[in-house]
Amino acid sequence: MLDTRYRVEIPGGINLDAQVVGPIPRFFAFAIDLCIRGVIIFVLSLMSIPFGTFGVGGGFFLILLFAIEWLYPVLFEVFWRGQTPGKKALGISVINDDLTPVSLGTSLVRNLLRTVDFLPLFYLAGLVTMLSNRHFQRLGDLAAGTLVISVRESARAAPVPDIEPLAPSTPLLRTEQTSIIDFLQRSPQLSGPRQQELADILEGVTHQKGDDGVRQLHRIGAWFLGLR
Amino acid sequence: MDLDKLQVNACTRSGWQAVDLGFQMARAWFRPLYLAGVMAMLPLTAVLLLLFWKSPFWALAIAWWLKPFWERLPLFIASRKLFDEDAGVWQSFRSFPVKDILPWLLWRRFSMQRAFDNPVTVLEELRGGQRRQRLRVLHGKYSDVALGNQFVCFCFELLVCFGIALTLDFFTPESLDLKVYDRYGDLTLVGEWMFTLSALLAMTLVMPFHSMAGFALYLNRRIELEAWDIEISFRNLVQRKRSDVTRSTGLLASVLLAGLVGLAASGGAEAALEHDRSSASDLIAEVLQGEDYGQEKVVRKWRFKDWSEEVEEESFPEWLIEFLEWWEQNIQWSTDFSGAAFWLKLLLVLLFLGCAGYLLWRYRGPLARLGGKSPEAAVPEVLFGLDVTPQSLPPDVPAQVMRLWGEDAYREALGLLYRASLSRLIDKYELAFRASHTEAECASLVKARGIESLSDYFWQLTRVWRELAYGHRIPAKERVQQLCHGWSRELSDEPH
Numbered sequence: 001m002l003d004t005r006y007r008v009e010i011p012g013g014i015n016l017d018a019q020v021v022g023p024i025p026r027f028f029a030f031a032i033d034l035c036i037r038g039v040i041i042f043v044l045s046l047m048s049i050p051f052g053t054f055g056v057g058g059g060f061f062l063i064l065l066f067a068i069e070w071l072y073p074v075l076f077e078v079f080w081r082g083q084t085p086g087k088k089a090l091g092i093s094v095i096n097d098d099l100t101p102v103s104l105g106t107s108l109v110r111n112l113l114r115t116v117d118f119l120p121l122f123y124l125a126g127l128v129t130m131l132s133n134r135h136f137q138r139l140g141d142l143a144a145g146t147l148v149i150s151v152r153e154s155a156r157a158a159p160v161p162d163i164e165p166l167a168p169s170t171p172l173l174r175t176e177q178t179s180i181i182d183f184l185q186r187s188p189q190l191s192g193p194r195q196q197e198l199a200d201i202l203e204g205v206t207h208q209k210g211d212d213g214v215r216q217l218h219r220i221g222a223w224f225l226g227l228r
Numbered sequence: 229m230d231l232d233k234l235q236v237n238a239c240t241r242s243g244w245q246a247v248d249l250g251f252q253m254a255r256a257w258f259r260p261l262y263l264a265g266v267m268a269m270l271p272l273t274a275v276l277l278l279l280f281w282k283s284p285f286w287a288l289a290i291a292w293w294l295k296p297f298w299e300r301l302p303l304f305i306a307s308r309k310l311f312d313e314d315a316g317v318w319q320s321f322r323s324f325p326v327k328d329i330l331p332w333l334l335w336r337r338f339s340m341q342r343a344f345d346n347p348v349t350v351l352e353e354l355r356g357g358q359r360r361q362r363l364r365v366l367h368g369k370y371s372d373v374a375l376g377n378q379f380v381c382f383c384f385e386l387l388v389c390f391g392i393a394l395t396l397d398f399f400t401p402e403s404l405d406l407k408v409y410d411r412y413g414d415l416t417l418v419g420e421w422m423f424t425l426s427a428l429l430a431m432t433l434v435m436p437f438h439s440m441a442g443f444a445l446y447l448n449r450r451i452e453l454e455a456w457d458i459e460i461s462f463r464n465l466v467q468r469k470r471s472d473v474t475r476s477t478g479l480l481a482s483v484l485l486a487g488l489v490g491l492a493a494s495g496g497a498e499a500a501l502e503h504d505r506s507s508a509s510d511l512i513a514e515v516l517q518g519e520d521y522g523q524e525k526v527v528r529k530w531r532f533k534d535w536s537e538e539v540e541e542e543s544f545p546e547w548l549i550e551f552l553e554w555w556e557q558n559i560q561w562s563t564d565f566s567g568a569a570f571w572l573k574l575l576l577v578l579l580f581l582g583c584a585g586y587l588l589w590r591y592r593g594p595l596a597r598l599g600g601k602s603p604e605a606a607v608p609e610v611l612f613g614l615d616v617t618p619q620s621l622p623p624d625v626p627a628q629v630m631r632l633w634g635e636d637a638y639r640e641a642l643g644l645l646y647r648a649s650l651s652r653l654i655d656k657y658e659l660a661f662r663a664s665h666t667e668a669e670c671a672s673l674v675k676a677r678g679i680e681s682l683s684d685y686f687w688q689l690t691r692v693w694r695e696l697a698y699g700h701r702i703p704a705k706e707r708v709q710q711l712c713h714g715w716s717r718e719l720s721d722e723p724h
C-alpha cells in the first residue's frame with residue numbers, strides 16, 4: 001500500500017503517525033527562507049556601510065553573515081517547534097525519526113550537512129537522496145536521524161447536525177464508526193446518487209435502501225458524534 | 229474500477245500531501261514509468277538529433293515541445309498499476325493514447341496544470357465542453373498546488389540538466405581536448421551536444437515524478453469527491469460481518485456435532501459458545517464503545533509537562549523591544565569608530581568567557597570525575613533485601629544455620645548462610661558489590677577475584693539459594709551441611 005505515512009510504535013502498543021513531506025513543499029519552504037535570509041543580509045550590509053567596508057563594519061558584517069547562514073535554520077528549528085518561517089508557511093516541520101522534537105545536536109548535524117546536499121550544484125545530491133529513500137530524507141536528515149513531516153492543523157470541529165440520533169443495531173469497530181461520521185460530515189460534498197450508492201453497501205446494517213438508507217446512516221453518524 | 233485493489237492508501241489529504249504521494253508512486257513504479265517515457269521519446273528524438281546534428285538545440289526544443297505526447301504512456305501505465313493490473317510496456321505501447329493530442333500540442337501546451345489535467349483527457353477521454361465542466365469540478369482549491377508542481381518540476385529539470393552537464397564537464401580529462409566553450413566564451417558544438425543530451429536525460433528522469441504528482445492530485449480530488457475511503461471502509465465492514473456470521477455458524481455446527489458424538493461435555497460446549505471469536509469481537513467492540521473505554525483524547529502538540537498554557541510563545545520579548553528603543557535613542561551613527569573595535573573585542577571575549585563558564589558549570593559533575601579517582605563506592609549494607617553488615621551475623625554461622633534448618637525455617641537458614649557469605653566477601657576480600665548487582669553478577673565478581681575454590685563454592689551456594697528463594701525448591705539436608713562445611717573452610721575467620 002503506497003502512502004506517505006510514517007509510523008512509530010511506542011511502548012504500550014500506541015502508534016504515532018506522521019506524514020512525511022517530499023521535495024516540492026520543501027522546495028518552497030527553502031525558497032521562502034532564502035528570501036528572508038537575503039533581505040536580512042541586504043539590510044545588514046546597508047547598515048555596515050557607514051562602518052567602513054574593510055574595517056570594523058566589514059568584519060562585523062562577515063561574522064553576522066556566517067552566523068545567519070549557519071544558525072538561522074538551527075535556531076528556528078530548535079526553538080520554534082522544528083519550523084523555520086518558510087516551513088511554518090508550508091505547514092511542515094523537522095522532527096527526530098522517533099517523532100520527538102529536534103534537539104540542538106540533531107539540528108546542527110542536519111544543517112551543517114547542507115554543504116554535502118548542495119553538491120554538485122543547488123542541492124542535486126539532496127534531491128537524489130530524498131527520492132531514493134521512502135521517507136524523503138536528504139543526506140543531512142539521514143545523518144542526523146531527522147524527518148520532515150507535515151504539521152496537522154487541528155481540524156475545526158464540524159457543526160453537529162440537527163438530526164435525531166439513532167443507535168446502530170450492531171456493534172462497530174472504531175474505524176467503521178469514524179467512516180460513518182465521515183459519511184455524515186462529507187455528505188455536502190458528495191452527490192446525491194453517490195451517497196445512495198455508498199449507503200446501499202451498508203444495507204445489511206441499516207436495513208434500508210436508497211434515500212432512507214442515507215438518512216439512517218446520517219442518524220447513526222450523529223449518534224457516534226455524541227448526540228443522544 | 230475495483231477499489232479493493234487500489235494500491236494507494238485512500239484517505240483525504242491536503243494538496244501538498246497528495247503531491248508527495250505522487251512522488252511515492254513515481255518511486256515505486258519508477259522503472260516501468262521511466263522505460264515507457266524513454267520508449268515513447270527515443271525514436272523520434274533520435275531522428276531529430278540526426279536531422280539537426282549541427283545544432284542539436286533545435287532537436288531539444290522540439291522534443292521539449294512534444295512533452296505532452298511523451299507523458300501519456302507513463303500515465304496510462306500508472307493508471308493500470310494503480311489497480312494492480314500489470315500493463316506491460318509493449319502492450320500499452322500498442323494502445324498508445326493519442327486521442328485529442330493536437331490541442332495539447334498547440335494552445336494547451338501553455339497550460340500550467342498539465343499533469344493535473346492530463347488524466348481527464350487520457351483516462352476519462354473527455355473533450356470539449358464536457359472536459360471543461362469536469363475540470364471546473366476537479367480543480368477546486370488545488371489549482372495553486374498544480375501550478376506549484378509544474379513550476380518546481382521545471383526547476384528540478386533545470387537542476388538535473390545543469391548538474392549532469394557540470395559533472396560531465398568536471399570529469400572530462402584534459403587530454404581528450406573536448407572544449408565546451410570556445411575562446412569567446414560561446415558554446416562549442418561539443419558543448420551543445422553535452423547540454424542537449426543532459427537536458428534530454430533530465431527530462432526523462434523528472435517526467436515520472438511530475439506526471440505522478442499531477443495524477444495523485446487528480447486522484448486525491450476524486451477520493452474526496454467520491455469518498456473512495458468511505459466506500460472501502462463500508463465494504464470491509466460488510467465483509468467482516470459476513471465472515472463473522474459464517475464463522476459463528478461453522479462453530480455452532482462443529483459444537484453440535486461434538487455434542488452428538490459425545491466427545492465434549494455439554495458444559496464445555498456451552499462455554500465455547502459463549503466465548504467464540506465472533507461474538508467475543510462483537511462484545512469487545514461493544515465494551516470499547518462504552519463510557520469506560522470509549523474516550524479519545526487528541527493531542528497534537530508536543531509540550532512540556534506543567535507548561536503554563538498562558539505563556540504566549542510567539543510574542544516578541546519585552547526586553548528586546550526596550551533594548552531596540554534604547555539603541556535607537558542613544559546610539560548615534562557616526563563614522564568615528566576607533567573605539568568600536570575595542571568594545572566589540574571586549575564583547576566577544578566576555579561572550580566567550582560566559583560560554584566557557586557556563587559549560588564548566590554545566591558539566592561540573594563529569595569534569596570532577598575526570599580529574600581525581602572516582603570516589604569510593606559506599607559499601608552496601610543491604611543486598612537483595614538481605615542485611616550484609618558484619619554486626620548482623622551470629623558468631624557461629626554454620627551452627628545457627630543448622631539450628632534454623634532443624635526448626636524447618638529453610639528460607640531463613642539458607643538466607644543467613646548466603647548473606648553471611650556476602651558479608652564476608654565484602655569484608656575479607658573487599659569485593660565491590662553494589663546494590664544494583666544481581667546474584668549472578670556477584671558470583672561472577674567473585675570468580676574474577678581468581679580464587680578457584682572460593683568461586684566454586686560461591687557458585688554452588690548461589691545456585692542453591694536462588695532455587696530456594698525464587699523457585700521454592702528446598703534442597704536436601706546433606707547439601708546444606710556440605711555448604712556449611714564449605715563456608716567454614718572458605719569464609720570463616722578461623723584458620724583451617
